[in-house]
Amino acid sequence: MEGALLCAANHAPLTPITFLDRAALVYPDRPAIVASSSGLTRTWRETRDRCLRLTAALAALGVHRHHVVAVFAQNIPAMCELHFGIPMAGAVICTLNSRLDAAMASVLLRHSEAKLIFVDCALLDVAHDAIRRISQSGATPPVLVLISELLDDPSDAKLPSGRVDYEYEHLVGNAGSSPEFAVRWPADENEPIALNYTSGTTSRPKGVIYSHRGAYLNSLAAVLLNDMASTPVYLWTVPMFHCNGWCMAWGVAAQGGTNVCVRRVTAATIFDAVARHGVTHMGGAPTVLSMIVNATAEEQRPVARRVTVMTGGAPPPPKVLHRMEEQGFLVIHSYGLTETYGPATVCTWRPEWDALPAEERARIKSRQGVHHHGLEVDVKDPATMRSVPRDGKTMGEVMLRGNTVMSGYYKDGAATAEALAGGWFRSGDLAVRHEDGYVKVLDRSKDIIISGGENISTIEVEAALFSHPAVEEAAVVGRPDDYWGETPCAFVKLRPGAAAAAKAGVVEEELMAYCRARLPRYMAPRTVVVVEEGLPKTATGKVQKFELRARAKAMGTVPAAAAAKSKRSKL
Structure with a gap:
């Protein structure tokens, strides 16, 4: 339109690393990170300074734009910091499944061509074995940085053996790592911010590329899906390696919240964290819900305020949803894939459903619902690409498109073209659509x-x-x-x-x-x-x-x- 001008005054690349600056400005003295077992607490001001020092250290180690930096860790405080520090250096964060064995870890490290790997002390033996395998293959192994976080059980602690190139706290505290380091902001919001490998339950894992733009938008969508107000207290029961914690690794910062980190997710640690830290939100697969509803009397503690729980994966059984409500947990059912940055649809609640019997409410909640603000969802016949009738009976394939669908599969153009054929991402999940537009997934096509x-x-x-x-x-x-x-x-x-x-x-x-x-x-x-x-x-x-x-x-x-x-x- 005549008179419109696109310039630096009205356009900047979207990126979730901007959330850190705002959190440090608006909530400088509020706790950003809490280690539930050790009692360690860091404010948003301290977290920003540490992330900037980390970024400066990465630059000094020769990390350049679009280099992949791997992280092999459980849900520890350093994981929160690395989600900002690595992208702030212009690099791509690649969080590896903390349950990988050395053989698969070495495959993914070679495929990603990671320049560095940050390794949790609890996983050091596996990392050493993976690096040995890489060296034996003739490839150059990544530089290893040890994260010496406290373990939940001090008896698990042991002195590191084998190769360690650098230590995390030394890098962050090095006098040469300045908190005034100039962040390497993305020149284009479509540049990569993260590389996430699929779970590999059905085939060889694929490297899914996330962009700064997609991560920014999905982080905000995740905040809305979780019904988060300002300063939430988020308990990390979702693995941060999984879709960057469903993008909540960035989303919590957007709201100036508190990250409560636990290594082991059990019924006892969940109830203890809720009681001690005033947890308002958490998430996890149905297995986490099962832990809660099957907790023993010794494991349970009173839930003083409602805790919102987002769950994904298989639909939670109505009985489990009902029992969660009785214990003080509000369950939000979502659906998504690694290729959609985590949750993509949610069973958005309608006030008129409150009057329904408990079993009927639970049945409605078990549906996957409707798309969030970052994308569009449909159920289509994969052959004709026509939408199926909204009759709750006709099956089709769940397909998604929009700003929070992956950029593609790393080094696999053929798989990318196949997954995005026809302008939609093909999930492989079979579903029906009800008259009210809500989707219900019936099964994986397999x-x-x-x-x-x-x-x-x-x-x-x-x-x-x-x-x-x-x-x-x-x-x-x-x-x-x-x-x-x-x-x-x-x-x-x-x-x-x-x-x-x-x-x-x-x-x-x-x-x-x-x-x-x-x-x-x-x-x-x-x-x-x-x-x-x-x-x-x-x-x-x-x-x-x-x-x-x-x-x-x-x-x-x-x-x-x-x-x-x-x-x-x-x-």
């Missing part, structure tokens, strides 16, 4: 069971199992069947009391009968396996269904005329 031509949603079968009072964990996969092709096979972990009282073969038959009474008969499991030691999970709490599928396949086919067989096993 997990859907096709039995005698009927599509069976494993999520719906799992929800039925979860409603049984004896069931603590449940996952359903397909098992080969001589007649139907495949039929549902349920793996369950029983609650401690129920497990002690259960008789082999009886509880399995009871669970199958229970499902038959609540589901169409073809959806009910024909095999139930009681897993005494819990289901296999990723570090982010997602059940590794590929392991369960392999287990079900190894059982052989279900004989056409045979009654369902019960099994007991240890995984």
